[in-house]
Amino acid sequence: xxxxxxxxxxAPNDHTGDSPRAAGQKVNDNFAQSYAxxxxxxxxxxxxxxxxxxxxxxGSNANGEYVRFAxxxxxxxxxxxxxxxxNIAAGAIYRTITAQVTGTYPAAFAIGTDVHQSGQVxxxxxxxxxxxxxxxxxxxxxxSSTTYRSALMSATLKTAVTVNVRLTAIGRWN
Numbered sequence: 001x002x003x004x005x006x007x008x009x010x011a012p013n014d015h016t017g018d019s020p021r022a023a024g025q026k027v028n029d030n031f032a033q034s035y036a037x038x039x040x041x042x043x044x045x046x047x048x049x050x051x052x053x054x055x056x057x058x059g060s061n062a063n064g065e066y067v068r069f070a071x072x073x074x075x076x077x078x079x080x081x082x083x084x085x086x087n088i089a090a091g092a093i094y095r096t097i098t099a100q101v102t103g104t105y106p107a108a109f110a111i112g113t114d115v116h117q118s119g120q121v122x123x124x125x126x127x128x129x130x131x132x133x134x135x136x137x138x139x140x141x142x143x144s145s146t147t148y149r150s151a152l153m154s155a156t157l158k159t160a161v162t163v164n165v166r167l168t169a170i171g172r173w174n
Contacts, residue, residue, distance in 0.1 A: 006018050064106040068173050078148075080101050085097075086159070087157060095151055109169070115145070133154055
């Protein structure tokens with residue numbers, strides 16, 4: 001659809017321009033065209049490496065939330081609660097079994113690209129809520145484009161504690 005100019009007439013009130021209804025329709029059509037062309041929040045997509053959809057896509061599902069950008073960047077955030085046993089000695093610290101914190105990303109990353117993951121323990125069974133002594137560690141196996149794996153570590157021996165974790169993963173969707 002091409003831009004539609006409103007005909008104002010040759011002179012005020014000469015009845016040679018567009019009717020109010022026709023002018024309103026042109027305004028609506030021009031706005032719809034601009035909105036479709038410059039839509040920032042929409043499904044991001046690309047064809048042959050060229051962005052063809054929105055600039056930013058935001059979504060969520062039972063696995064967490066994600067944001068995709070037209071440049072190919074994707075950020076996923078997830079929250080998990082697990083019951084953990086910090087009972088495997090690793091020098092002066094204790095760790096859980098590998099793959100203690102696992103799940104599916106809310107949106108898949110591109111296969112063959114690097115996904116960088118970090119996390120935060122927000123509660124770890126410690127009675128002092130401002131003094132957690134647990135942290136999230138990288139698992140011994142890499143996560144895939146659709147799933148993640150992380151281990152937990154603690155400065156103290158703990159068994160059967162509830163641990164709440166927030167994770168962030170950054171990579172590429174295309």
